[in-house]
Amino acid sequence: MEIILEILNGLHPEVDFETCRTLIDDKIIDSFDIVSIISDINDEFDITIPVEEIVPKNFNSAKALYAMVERLMEE
Amino acid sequence: MQINVLEYLEQIVDKLPDKTAYANEEMGYTFRQVYDYSRSIGTLLIEKGLSKEPIVVFMSKHPREIVTFYGVIYSGNYYVPIDEEMPRLRIELIFENLKPRAVICDNETSKLLDHLPFDGEVLLYDMMILQNPKDNLLQEQRERQLDTDPIYVVFTSGSTGVPKGVVACHRSVIDYVDTLSDILRVKHDTVFGIQVPLYVDACLKELYPTLKYGATAYIIPKNLFLFPLQLLEFLNEHKINTVCWVVSALTMISAFGALEKVTPRYFHTVAFGSEVFPIKQYYLWKKHLPKARFINLYGPTEATGMSCYYEVDREFAPEETIPIGKPFKNKEIILLDENNQIPKCGEEGEICIRGTGLTLGYYNNLEKTNEVFVQNPMNHSYPELIYRTGDIGKYNKHGELMFVSRKDNQIKHMGHRIELGEIESATNQIDGIKSACAIFEQVKKKIILYYVGELTNAQIALKLKEKLPRYMIPNIIECLKEMPLTSNGKINRALLKERYSNK
Numbered sequence: 026m027e028i029i030l031e032i033l034n035g036l037h038p039e040v041d042f043e044t045c046r047t048l049i050d051d052k053i054i055d056s057f058d059i060v061s062i063i064s065d066i067n068d069e070f071d072i073t074i075p076v077e078e079i080v081p082k083n084f085n086s087a088k089a090l091y092a093m094v095e096r097l098m099e100e
Numbered sequence: 101m102q103i104n105v106l107e108y109l110e111q112i113v114d115k116l117p118d119k120t121a122y123a124n125e126e127m128g129y130t131f132r133q134v135y136d137y138s139r140s141i142g143t144l145l146i147e148k149g150l151s152k153e154p155i156v157v158f159m160s161k162h163p164r165e166i167v168t169f170y171g172v173i174y175s176g177n178y179y180v181p182i183d184e185e186m187p188r189l190r191i192e193l194i195f196e197n198l199k200p201r202a203v204i205c206d207n208e209t210s211k212l213l214d215h216l217p218f219d220g221e222v223l224l225y226d227m228m229i230l231q232n233p234k235d236n237l238l239q240e241q242r243e244r245q246l247d248t249d250p251i252y253v254v255f256t257s258g259s260t261g262v263p264k265g266v267v268a269c270h271r272s273v274i275d276y277v278d279t280l281s282d283i284l285r286v287k288h289d290t291v292f293g294i295q296v297p298l299y300v301d302a303c304l305k306e307l308y309p310t311l312k313y314g315a316t317a318y319i320i321p322k323n324l325f326l327f328p329l330q331l332l333e334f335l336n337e338h339k340i341n342t343v344c345w346v347v348s349a350l351t352m353i354s355a356f357g358a359l360e361k362v363t364p365r366y367f368h369t370v371a372f373g374s375e376v377f378p379i380k381q382y383y384l385w386k387k388h389l390p391k392a393r394f395i396n397l398y399g400p401t402e403a404t405g406m407s408c409y410y411e412v413d414r415e416f417a418p419e420e421t422i423p424i425g426k427p428f429k430n431k432e433i434i435l436l437d438e439n440n441q442i443p444k445c446g447e448e449g450e451i452c453i454r455g456t457g458l459t460l461g462y463y464n465n466l467e468k469t470n471e472v473f474v475q476n477p478m479n480h481s482y483p484e485l486i487y488r489t490g491d492i493g494k495y496n497k498h499g500e501l502m503f504v505s506r507k508d509n510q511i512k513h514m515g516h517r518i519e520l521g522e523i524e525s526a527t528n529q530i531d532g533i534k535s536a537c538a539i540f541e542q543v544k545k546k547i548i549l550y551y552v553g554e555l556t557n558a559q560i561a562l563k564l565k566e567k568l569p570r571y572m573i574p575n576i577i578e579c580l581k582e583m584p585l586t587s588n589g590k591i592n593r594a595l596l597k598e599r600y601s602n603k
Contacts, residue, residue, distance in 0.1 A: 036575065037561065038556070038557040038561050039558040039561040039562045039565075049323070049326065052185075052323075056325045056326050056352060056514070057571075059352075060348075061546075061575070074356075075357070076328055076329055076357045076360075079356060080329075084326070
């Protein structure tokens with residue numbers, strides 16, 4: 026979870042990612058951010074996020090991102 | 101002879117009145133509706149006594165906004181699109197430059213206007229289209245219009261922190277639309293998918309050819325460009341076959357492997373521009389769409405839309421770059437070296453553009469206009485302007501124009517044209533900042549801001565968001581104890597770039 030927060034804070038230091046649950050709905054992250062987040066997560070966790078997982082519900086909060094990463098690491 | 105862009109609309113409305121012209125995910129306007137509503141808007145503006153002046157269009161990205169553009173042209177004024185997401189301080193700078201007397205809003209954006217220092221007339225789209233069009237007023241207005249009269253002003257980043265408004269007239273737009281449509285082979289069965297914002301000249305590619313040929317253009321919801329599979333499904337659902345997108349929108353799809361799951365099976369014409377299309381990503385697209393045409397487009401806003409094109413017609417090695425090719429019909433590219441001479445074949449020079457396609461210059465800014473719209477140095481006999489793009493180019497062995505670099509600190513990021521100087525100027529205005537320097541890292545495509553001052557990164561990011569559009573917000577902010585300087589006292593950009601890449 027720490028790593029996820031670090032990635033997100035690097036993009037937007039002024040956003041409280043621990044509490045925000047509407048990163049997509051409130052347009053806090055844009056298409057550039059999505060590309061950076063995915064490439065950073067792929068590097069940090071040594072996984073490849075498949076394109077089917079790139080959907081709004083997995084990117085709306087740090088928690089949702091973390092849940093997705095955990096799921097992908099188990100597989 | 102066509103002298104007004106609205107003639108496209110007037111011709112098509114007789115032929116295809118009930119066909120959908122502009123649509124989004126939930127609604128669409130037929131050519132008849134576009135015609136009727138824009139004439140309503142035109143009539144109302146004429147009756148308000150507004151003439152030959154800027155009318156700000158402050159609306160959400162929607163077919164309504166396109167209709168409003170045409171309405172403003174019907175009234176003999178020119179439209180200035182302002183994005184709903186533009187920060188307040190930037191809008192204030194634009195209003196200072198324009199001094200508009202009227203702003204057209206939709207129901208959502210009219211609320212945002214309350215926070216702006218604007219005491220002119222606020223007009224609501226929904227009310228305007230109820231106006232009865234008056235033929236005699238519209239006709240009188242039309243007869244007074246020349247093809248050299250402006251139709252829009254679009255704002256682009258300025259290095260000193262003040263955005264510059266590029267003014268274009270009927271003639272240059274007609275010249276562009278006619279030649280571009282030939283290159284894209286637009287027909288009545290063309291279905292465009294609009295990715296670019298409506299507040300830049302890039303959207304001319306879809307808006308006017310749609311009128312000229314009775315095509316259809318869908319505005320793609322912005323949010324879909326975050327989620328590749330949903331985007332591809334949208335494209336197939338609406339049978340979109342022609343796109344003119346920024347490269348980052350195409351690579352977002354291919355790099356995540358979305359094409360392996362869903363093919364945009366109606367695509368036959370894929371035009372791209374603003375940035376270099378990485379060859380690896382190009383081949384992913386080519387593999388899935390072997391029959392489609394891929395066309396690289398290049399051109400500055402100051403020469404109306406695009407000025408050069410190259411249709412990919414051969415194989416490229418991974419380290420090669422796709423050329424920007426050759427000029428559009430009725431435009432000429434002249435390369436000029438530092439001594440204003442034409443360099444030898446294969447050598448570098450500044451890309452300069454000649455032709456009817458040149459815009460009228462920057463709004464209320466003769467000084468900046470005269471810096472870049474200059475007398476053709478090859479012509480000593482009569483007045484003839486060229487536009488100096490600030491881009492450095494050269495010809496390859498095939499005789500095709502190649503983009504090499506920029507003369508200054510202008511960059512292209514996610515398809516947007518950005519002056520790093522504007523980011524620095526916005527940062528330097530923040531209390532507690534002693535010095536700031538923005539650089540662009542080419543490989544990872546990140547804007548990095550270095551600063552010296554007493555603030556935290558989060559404070560700076562917040563302050564910048566008040567001033568700059570979000571695509572200009574640095575991707576990385578880093579505090580320095582002191583700014584490295586060159587021997588003549590300027591900020592040492594090269595050292596900062598090196599510092600980042602060595603990390």
